[in-house]
Amino acid sequence: MQTIFKRPEALAVQPTHYCPGCTHGIAHRLIAEAIDELGLRERTVGIAPVGCSVLAFNYFNFDFQQASHGRAPAVATGIKRGRPDLVVFTYQGDGDLASIGMAEIIHAANRGEKFTVVFINNAIYGMTGGQMAPTTMPGQVTSTSPFGRKTDDVGFPIRMCELLSSLRTPAFIERVSLSSPKHIIRARKAILKAFRYQSEGRGFSFVECLSTCPTNWGVTPLKALEWLEEHMMPYYPVQNFKDFEPATPEGGKDAD
Amino acid sequence: MQTIFKRPEALAVQPTHYCPGCTHGIAHRLIAEAIDELGLRERTVGIAPVGCSVLAFNYFNFDFQQASHGRAPAVATGIKRGRPDLVVFTYQGDGDLASIGMAEIIHAANRGEKFTVVFINNAIYGMTGGQMAPTTMPGQVTSTSPFGRKTDDVGFPIRMCELLSSLRTPAFIERVSLSSPKHIIRARKAILKAFRYQSEGRGFSFVECLSTCPTNWGVTPLKALEWLEEHMMPYYPVQNFKDFEPATPEGGKDAD
Amino acid sequence: MAKVLMKGNEAIAESGIRAGGLCYFCYPITPQSEVAEYLSRRMPEVGGAFLQGESEVAVSNMLYGAAGAGVRCWTTSSSPGISLMMEALSYIAAAELPCVIVNIVRAGPGLGGILPSQGDYRQAVKGGGHGDYRCLVYAPSSVQEAVDLMPLAFDRADRYRNPVLIIGDGMIGQMMEPVEFREQEFPSLPEKNWATDGCKGRKPNVVNSLYLNPVEEEQLNRKLGEKYARMERDEVMFEEFNTGKPYRALFVAYGTTARICKTAIKKLAEEGIDVALLRPITLFPFPSERLNELAEPAEFLLSVEMSMGQMLEDIRLATCCRKPVHFYGRQGGLVPSPEEVADEVKRLLGSAKGDR
Amino acid sequence: MAKVLMKGNEAIAESGIRAGGLCYFCYPITPQSEVAEYLSRRMPEVGGAFLQGESEVAVSNMLYGAAGAGVRCWTTSSSPGISLMMEALSYIAAAELPCVIVNIVRAGPGLGGILPSQGDYRQAVKGGGHGDYRCLVYAPSSVQEAVDLMPLAFDRADRYRNPVLIIGDGMIGQMMEPVEFREQEFPSLPEKNWATDGCKGRKPNVVNSLYLNPVEEEQLNRKLGEKYARMERDEVMFEEFNTGKPYRALFVAYGTTARICKTAIKKLAEEGIDVALLRPITLFPFPSERLNELAEPAEFLLSVEMSMGQMLEDIRLATCCRKPVHFYGRQGGLVPSPEEVADEVKRLLGSAKGDR
Amino acid sequence: MQTEAVFAGFGGQGVMLAGMVLAETGMNLGREVVWLPSYGPEMRGGTANCTVIIADEPIASPIVLHPRDIVAMNRPSLEKFCGLMRPGGYVVVNKSLIAVDPDRDDVRVVNVEANRIAIEAGSAKSANMVILGAYVGATGVVPYEALVETAQTVLKKKPKLIPVNLKCLEQGFELGKQARAD
Amino acid sequence: MQTEAVFAGFGGQGVMLAGMVLAETGMNLGREVVWLPSYGPEMRGGTANCTVIIADEPIASPIVLHPRDIVAMNRPSLEKFCGLMRPGGYVVVNKSLIAVDPDRDDVRVVNVEANRIAIEAGSAKSANMVILGAYVGATGVVPYEALVETAQTVLKKKPKLIPVNLKCLEQGFELGKQARAD
Amino acid sequence: MAKKNYLVTIDRNRCKGCELCVHACPKQVLAMSKDINEKGYFFATVVSQPDCIGCKFCGMSCPDSAIEVAALDEAEVAGGI
Amino acid sequence: MAKKNYLVTIDRNRCKGCELCVHACPKQVLAMSKDINEKGYFFATVVSQPDCIGCKFCGMSCPDSAIEVAALDEAEVAGGI
Ligand SMILES: Cc1ncc(C[n+]2csc(CCOP(=O)(O)OP(=O)(O)O)c2C)c(N)n1
Ligand SMILES: Cc1ncc(C[n+]2csc(CCOP(=O)(O)OP(=O)(O)O)c2C)c(N)n1
Ligand code: SF4
Ligand code: SF4
Ligand code: SF4
Ligand code: SF4
Ligand code: SF4
Numbered sequence A, B: 001m002q003t004i005f006k007r008p009e010a011l012a013v014q015p016t017h018y019c020p021g022c023t024h025g026i027a028h029r030l031i032a033e034a035i036d037e038l039g040l041r042e043r044t045v046g047i048a049p050v051g052c053s054v055l056a057f058n059y060f061n062f063d064f065q066q067a068s069h070g071r072a073p074a075v076a077t078g079i080k081r082g083r084p085d086l087v088v089f090t091y092q093g094d095g096d097l098a099s100i101g102m103a104e105i106i107h108a109a110n111r112g113e114k115f116t117v118v119f120i121n122n123a124i125y126g127m128t129g130g131q132m133a134p135t136t137m138p139g140q141v142t143s144t145s146p147f148g149r150k151t152d153d154v155g156f157p158i159r160m161c162e163l164l165s166s167l168r169t170p171a172f173i174e175r176v177s178l179s180s181p182k183h184i185i186r187a188r189k190a191i192l193k194a195f196r197y198q199s200e201g202r203g204f205s206f207v208e209c210l211s212t213c214p215t216n217w218g219v220t221p222l223k224a225l226e227w228l229e230e231h232m233m234p235y236y237p238v239q240n241f242k243d244f245e246p247a248t249p250e251g252g253k254d255a256d
Numbered sequence C, D: 001m002a003k004v005l006m007k008g009n010e011a012i013a014e015s016g017i018r019a020g021g022l023c024y025f026c027y028p029i030t031p032q033s034e035v036a037e038y039l040s041r042r043m044p045e046v047g048g049a050f051l052q053g054e055s056e057v058a059v060s061n062m063l064y065g066a067a068g069a070g071v072r073c074w075t076t077s078s079s080p081g082i083s084l085m086m087e088a089l090s091y092i093a094a095a096e097l098p099c100v101i102v103n104i105v106r107a108g109p110g111l112g113g114i115l116p117s118q119g120d121y122r123q124a125v126k127g128g129g130h131g132d133y134r135c136l137v138y139a140p141s142s143v144q145e146a147v148d149l150m151p152l153a154f155d156r157a158d159r160y161r162n163p164v165l166i167i168g169d170g171m172i173g174q175m176m177e178p179v180e181f182r183e184q185e186f187p188s189l190p191e192k193n194w195a196t197d198g199c200k201g202r203k204p205n206v207v208n209s210l211y212l213n214p215v216e217e218e219q220l221n222r223k224l225g226e227k228y229a230r231m232e233r234d235e236v237m238f239e240e241f242n243t244g245k246p247y248r249a250l251f252v253a254y255g256t257t258a259r260i261c262k263t264a265i266k267k268l269a270e271e272g273i274d275v276a277l278l279r280p281i282t283l284f285p286f287p288s289e290r291l292n293e294l295a296e297p298a299e300f301l302l303s304v305e306m307s308m309g310q311m312l313e314d315i316r317l318a319t320c321c322r323k324p325v326h327f328y329g330r331q332g333g334l335v336p337s338p339e340e341v342a343d344e345v346k347r348l349l350g351s352a353k354g355d356r
Numbered sequence E, F: 001m002q003t004e005a006v007f008a009g010f011g012g013q014g015v016m017l018a019g020m021v022l023a024e025t026g027m028n029l030g031r032e033v034v035w036l037p038s039y040g041p042e043m044r045g046g047t048a049n050c051t052v053i054i055a056d057e058p059i060a061s062p063i064v065l066h067p068r069d070i071v072a073m074n075r076p077s078l079e080k081f082c083g084l085m086r087p088g089g090y091v092v093v094n095k096s097l098i099a100v101d102p103d104r105d106d107v108r109v110v111n112v113e114a115n116r117i118a119i120e121a122g123s124a125k126s127a128n129m130v131i132l133g134a135y136v137g138a139t140g141v142v143p144y145e146a147l148v149e150t151a152q153t154v155l156k157k158k159p160k161l162i163p164v165n166l167k168c169l170e171q172g173f174e175l176g177k178q179a180r181a182d
Numbered sequence G, H: 001m002a003k004k005n006y007l008v009t010i011d012r013n014r015c016k017g018c019e020l021c022v023h024a025c026p027k028q029v030l031a032m033s034k035d036i037n038e039k040g041y042f043f044a045t046v047v048s049q050p051d052c053i054g055c056k057f058c059g060m061s062c063p064d065s066a067i068e069v070a071a072l073d074e075a076e077v078a079g080g081i
């Protein structure tokens, strides 16, 4: 008998505190698989954000730091600048990365910091009880947009991949979805590539995972996946935005 | 005799503290002209940043607030949300807006806050003595990039117009140059339009002015203009990036 | 008006609106997000402004802007969020802008936990931002008091042109108590003729904290100093409990812990041990004078806190160390029980001398 | 090694490198940008890391990351920049990470001015971030002392696993004095077996300040409390001046103002008035015990500060208000002159009683 | 006089609301009340509980280490709180989900099959009303009529749910009263 | 003994460097020195000045309200500082740019046409060396040889500039010495 | 090539009953049980093991890593394990 | 249409001597003076007024708003103002 699918070694045995059907767990597993596959476990440091995944350090089998809200990219920068030999990734929610942490993610991306970001976009603040995020869909009801997100009041949802890929420096940017096995397979590849690029020293790599928050969306896990595919995917296209190209020589002409 | 060119009324008589040939003064005048032309002086509030233009409140003839470093867009948001009847603009340098203030400018832009931003990009921190900015050119020597900006260490210069125009909400985004009368005329038009849009309630308007810092670039004012045209303009193309289009209806399909 | 049963956070929200705080900026954080949630529904009804900002840094600067334009504005947050406001708070104080900031304190330091705490006393009272500035700091100990302090806070903010902090703990935010929204009368306020709301018919106004000329900056510092001295003279608020008859010990406690002390006092009274309580309602200014008087008959003072004893220095200063000042505290989200507190008093009464 | 004439900021930069601070993050701000400028040239030479971050918020979190990975790291900034680090500082203290933060204080509050000040005393000493935490705080009063304190600061940061602040004023940063880079010997440090530097051969490490279980959070608070008590016992540093013979008054001053007091003491001595000085070198822990002893023979104490008297409370606490404690200060970037200070002493000696 | 009751159960069992209805009833009667939720990490997925204090004098401490009464909707709640209650208090046990009995003999036990009764009454979600009724029936801390009135006001916005909830309340109340009489 | 000198002038006149060379000379002689710049708003475009203190004992206060000596490169500097200096001190005046005379008779005045001499020596930028030489010549605060040595070390990286600067230093020194003798 | 056989194992006490695996399985191999586990969730179970095609979709979809999939050797299948 | 005449006025004490106006003028109407102004700057002056075509480039380029341009009426020109 040969096991063809099981919990990866880099994932801790410890069960998670996530709500039933929350896709955070899927993203965790994909990361662990990538780290196992590339053999990076013993030199990896993960950065947990403030958000539902704040306790991520309990769920992986390698070193972790817990960062203040939104600042995981700065924390990761600190580690990488001090210890370039380590493999570092941040794991951040959309409130964390796209709201309070906007400056840090853009600057880390633009400096080409050599770490990986796994961005969990579930269009809401999960941890604090379902407030509006910058990624919340137009019309979506949340606890601080009780009448639905009004774009003439607070604008349209921010698409982080599009935003970051308007920068020249980042090496790899891709958006994936965790909504079905087909998409999960693509997500797995993207995450693997992001870590591989990092381990090859190729600069900043970023994977956005479209995710669910059944609890705060107020639907079942299955309905949440449907809602993701129906409402989020048309606005947040699942695709590669940037893949590694050798940087042009210092001061050279602009490739864009 | 008919005066065809003079100091606009909205500009204070008070001489500025700017270095000789610094284009901050030109930008000031263009703003004052726009405000005069639109008759907005008595209901305008300007926001001075932290940077060489920190004392801008002395140079205009209307109400002003001085904001903390990088937060002018938040300050402007506060004013506009509390007093939507006022006309508000921020005046920010590249260190202020593109470094420490990145989160605030992106979010104000994305919420479509109904104020105007005049962004003075001189590729350096002027006020503090010429440190590297996120907008500093590759290879450019500054007091904190003594060997020239290395893109493999700190990435490529950030292009704010490109970045912001990847967002869906902003109404008006244009880059202009203050390097010659021809460009100044275009700049004047862009700034006028930005204020007009605001006064019509059309949402966030943004004008980036390519500028000089002869003092910290270590060249004469004339050479500085040349350097701007030669080195900055190819990388920072002078053009309109976004002009007002009516927002699509709530929750409607994505226009991009 | 009839009483209604309300959660502290929602009661604060409603009271803020009734006090004219029609411009509210926030960033979600437990245990106070209900304020924002309530106001996101309620503000549109009253024509006020509700905005969830991108961060507490931004929110605090939105306050600066709105306050500078003469608008009654406020925010609520909790410990880590408040720390992010320190630069702006210093600016707001320096530019003499009125606003109200409610801190529903949680356990710290760092990310800590979300349970109640009083660990931000020093930050609030001694100043967490840079430079010489002070905030007026109120510490309600019931939902009703939180409701009552909101209009006062707005009034004093405007009157002094100074930020006002309200320090509650998670408990104050989360518990429900019956509340009544009473109309409060205040003397009329000076006109905000300094606000940047368009220079029509007057010279331009400037909201600013930059003074490159050190002489002017010194003047600002001294002017602010005088203002804080005025607050110390005029704004002290406290409650006394059981001070009418002789007592052997004096509790000093604020907010939730003061209520716990009251129960402990009742329990102790049943055992024939008389203990009194001074409850500071203003933490800055601290009720030093009254505390000094009340300390007189007591054998010792006992500060009961949900922190490591952050109020101790103020108690010692107030009493010139004439009486032993003891400390009983729980931390990390644990709340001292009346039983624990009563036991501590008995232990101390039994024992010889405490700390100086 | 021969002496070299160096600007305070550059001397601090060089000393930081020699102390092994090979990982430096910064954001420019006057009056300390020379540290960054120096290190941007020097770090590549020594194979260290130099990075100008996007903001002080980011920089302070870079420190958290690097310190957590076991790297000796540090930053320098000035007042408003330091305020932006308050959340991270609380995290760093809570996660027990070692790092050094130099604050070249400027006039505040708000944007203030760039001239020298001591207005951040309370922020540094009483805690500007949320929650119960403390930093070890050193206050050099010469360029040489700043140089000497850097290795000590790094050592203590590692030894206590705690952030260490160095508080200079703009003068310390800007003036040139001859300095010598002396080798300092320290007992060997415990291994950083808690650092997140790859879990090869051991269980994963976690750098964290979140404790959802209040019992654990309380334990953390108490553990930290014990650490701070240990600092208070073992780390007090101060200098005495002119305390060898009888004196009528005692100056208490740190940093630049202490030097001014020394000159005032000489001037006063010429007029036959003997005055002594206690100069705290550590602001936390404050040299309370020694101050209390030295206060004994003095008629009064005079705190000389470039602030509105932020150190007064600590002096009063140390001396249990047994002696009048007076205050002479300049603010806003103005520096008290020796003449002014001497005059104040004479005025006070002439007058009857001062404040309690 | 002061009574304190902890209402505890699984998230979603409606214990918070049950406590709120009780507190509001007390308030409407002009008495002093506090409703204090446990909030914190256990919110997500775990147990939920609240404390209701009803008193004649202003309530000093909102924190009650040893409440007089316990209302336990599930087994972990019973196990967590039963040991803390004061001797002589009431413990109301949801027998539908709790197979065991309280391990104390100095407290008065009220057994109610709250879920079964609710399901039979036509609303599986109203088990909280059954048990609230039982608590009030047993303790008499507030008059039944006042409780009903509050429940009606609380449910005002969902008038269709009123009858079934009142039915649950009543059935619980009767059981509670009986237990008291026992 | 302690001497304090304020070097003041227009930004770009090199007063800061002149002060530094003096301070460094003092240090090389084993004496206590402090060099303190005025920094602040006046940096941009306005006047610049620094204070150099040379003493035999550790220097207590780096702040000198009433310096002994003044070296004024332009008129605003003379006006700003002359009134502050102590009686008996030296005031060195750059006559090339300052038409007026110090309005005090209790100080010793040393007039030097620093700019003219520098231009004649072949380096318009070296007026600061002329005036530094004059100050040292007049006051004798450090030996001339030590000053020359320091100047040479400071200019090490630009060897071409050494001769002209030394020439300026020397001419200034001679004028200073003369003035002292006067 | 002979049809391969697979063994799907679900750790019932890790399962939170989200049903994502059930939904993900193209062959209806899985279903929710009527029992609850330690944590009080209705957990997923294997109801038609032989239909399993070893696509691993169930495991990929499970947020709680409660599922293992193994490929059985011919022999094992024959042995009826 | 007759050639119009223009009057360019430079506020010498506002001028910081940056030379931008001189450079911007298409007609070499302006030049730097050899004198210094109150602030110590060599200021810009008008050296060939009649060549001015009133394009305002000088004014637009001046960071210190030191320049005014006026169009002269026929009469004024005649009057030799
Ligand atoms: C400075 C600060 N502000 C606010 C919070 C409160 N907070 C905790 S998690 C969170 C949002 C999390 O949302 P997201 O990043 O989308 O993660 P999710 O929970 O959805 O996975 C917030 C605002 C905090 N802990 N610190
Ligand atoms: C919080 C904070 N950090 C840093 C500074 C110091 N500072 C003042 S101006 C400035 C940069 C200004 O550069 P830029 O925005 O490009 O404006 P410029 O001077 O070039 O016009 C900095 C970093 C400050 N005042 N406050
Ligand atoms: S609240 Fe939402 S994001 Fe958080 S664990 Fe639950 S489902 Fe997942
Ligand atoms: S330093 Fe640069 S940006 Fe600042 S005023 Fe001078 S030239 Fe302009
Ligand atoms: S491996 Fe595929 S076929 Fe087999 S149970 Fe899982 S999802 Fe169904
Ligand atoms: S996906 Fe996992 S957690 Fe969800 S039902 Fe299936 S086995 Fe259980
Ligand atoms: S208006 Fe035109 S032509 Fe006339 S001086 Fe100015 S730039 Fe020259």
Ligand code: SF4
Pocket: B021, H010, H014, H015, H016, H017, H018, H019, H020, H021, H022, H043, H044, H061, H062, H063, H064, H065, H066, H067
């Ligand atoms: S552009 Fe203005 S400041 Fe510059 S030289 Fe001409 S007049 Fe003078």
Ligand SMILES: [Mg+2]
Pocket: A093, A094, A095, A120, A121, A122, A123, A124, A125, A126, A133
């Ligand atoms: Mg989220």
Ligand SMILES: [Mg+2]
Pocket: B093, B094, B095, B120, B121, B122, B123, B124, B125, B126, B133
């Ligand atoms: Mg700039």
